[in-house]
Amino acid sequence: SQQGEEDPQALSIQEGENATMNCSYKTSINNLQWYRQNSGRGLVHLILIRSNEREKHSGRLRVTLDTSKKSSSLLITASRAADTASYFCATGCYNTNAGKSTFGDGTTLTVKP
Amino acid sequence: GAGVSQSPSNKVTEKGKDVELRCDPISGHTALYWYRQSLGQGLEFLIYFQGNSAPDKSGLPSDRFSAERTGGSVSTLTIQRTQQEDSAVYLCASSDISGRGYTEAFFGQGTRLTVV
Numbered sequence: 375s376q377q378g379e380e381d382p383q384a385l386s387i388q389e390g391e392n393a394t395m396n397c398s399y400k401t402s403i404n405n406l407q408w409y410r411q412n413s414g415r416g417l418v419h420l421i422l423i424r425s426n427e428r429e430k431h432s433g434r435l436r437v438t439l440d441t442s443k444k445s446s447s448l449l450i451t452a453s454r455a456a457d458t459a460s461y462f463c464a465t466g467c468y469n470t471n472a473g474k475s476t477f478g479d480g481t482t483l484t485v486k487p
Numbered sequence: 488g489a490g491v492s493q494s495p496s497n498k499v500t501e502k503g504k505d506v507e508l509r510c511d512p513i514s515g516h517t518a519l520y521w522y523r524q525s526l527g528q529g530l531e532f533l534i535y536f537q538g539n540s541a542p543d544k545s546g547l548p549s550d551r552f553s554a555e556r557t558g559g560s561v562s563t564l565t566i567q568r569t570q571q572e573d574s575a576v577y578l579c580a581s582s583d584i585s586g587r588g589y590t591e592a593f594f595g596q597g598t599r600l601t602v603v
Contacts, residue, residue, distance in 0.1 A: 407591050416491075416578065416594040417530075462530065464592070477522070479529030 380463055380481040388486050393450040395481040397463030398443075406439055406446050411460045411480070420448075420461075455487040489513075493579050493595035500569055500602055508564040508598045512581030519562050520592060521554060522578045530578065536562060569602045576600070 381396045397406070405424045409417040423430045423439045423446065430437045436449040450457055460480040492511040500506050512519050521533040532546040536556045547553070551569075556562040566573055576599050580592040 409594075415576065416596040417580075417592075419591040419593065422591045476532060477530040 380461065380478045382481060383479070384482045384484070386484040386486065387453055389453060389455055391453055391485075393453050393457070393483055393485070395448045395461055395463075395483070397446045397448070397478060399446075399463075399465045399476075400444065401465075403441075403465040405465075406437075407464045408435075408437060408446075408448050409462045409464060409477075411462065417462065450483075453483075453485045455485050458483060458485045491579055491581055491593050491595035493577075493598050495598055496596065497599045498601070500600070502571060502602055503568055505565065505567045506569055506600065508566075508577050508579075508600070510562045510564070510579030510581075510595060512560065512562070512579070513583075513593055514560070515583065516581035516593075517559070517584050518582045518592075519556055520580045520582075521562070521564050522580070523548075523575045524578060524597075525575045533564070533577075566600075569600075571602045574600055574602045 379398050385393055387393055403425055405422050407422045408420045410420055411417045421430055421432045421435055421437050423437050425441055428439060434451045437446060439446045446463060448461060460482050462477050462480045464477045491513055494509045498506055510519065517537060519536040522530040523533055524530050534541055534547055534554045535543045538559050539556050551567045554562060554564045564577060576597040578594055578597045580594045582592045
């Protein structure tokens with residue numbers, strides 16, 4: 375079963391508005407990552423937040439992590455049409471025997487010009 | 488190389504034929520992952536390599552699927568006797584490891600497999 379689950383599944387907003395996507399997970403993690411995917415091909419890493427961090431910024435992106443609630447949010451401020459894409463969260467739980475990121479099904483964001 | 492490279496970019500094959508998908512990870516990356524993504528769906532984990540060994544093969548959907556990695560670098564995903572339900576984009580990713588654990592994963596552009 376998928377570890378990360380994004381919410382909502384689809385989001386449609388006007389250019390200039392903020393977009394917020396949420397991710398919930400089930401087990402303990404070392405870090406949580408957000409990725410973006412255009413046109414169903416390769417994913418591009420956006421930001422990684424470690425389990426001991428609560429908030430992280432990168433340009434127009436703001437990610438929060440609440441380990442007590444096992445949830446994270448991705449905020450895109452002042453959205454642009456070019457932000458239209460699918461966004462995935464992935465949880466990393468790395469140890470010596472098993473290290474992989476487990477992805478959710480993604481949030482499809484549409485930004486209307 | 489500069490990024491993760493996958494080949495072929497697109498593959499159309501007849502049902503029942505075998506296919507091999509190749510992944511060249513970023514040089515020096517310890518971990519290599521294979522995922523499968525059906526149209527409009529999320530990523531389905533297939534297999535993970537740490538060096539040349541695969542500690543987690545739990546995602547391989549059937550014994551028709553196998554993967555290997557040699558020299559801690561190139562990996563090949565093989566699908567035998569392909570079925571139409573195998574049609575999907577197969578994504579490969581690699582990541583490094585630092586003193587604080589694995590870094591983010593870098594993805595290739597994927598191989599779009601179509602079984603007709």
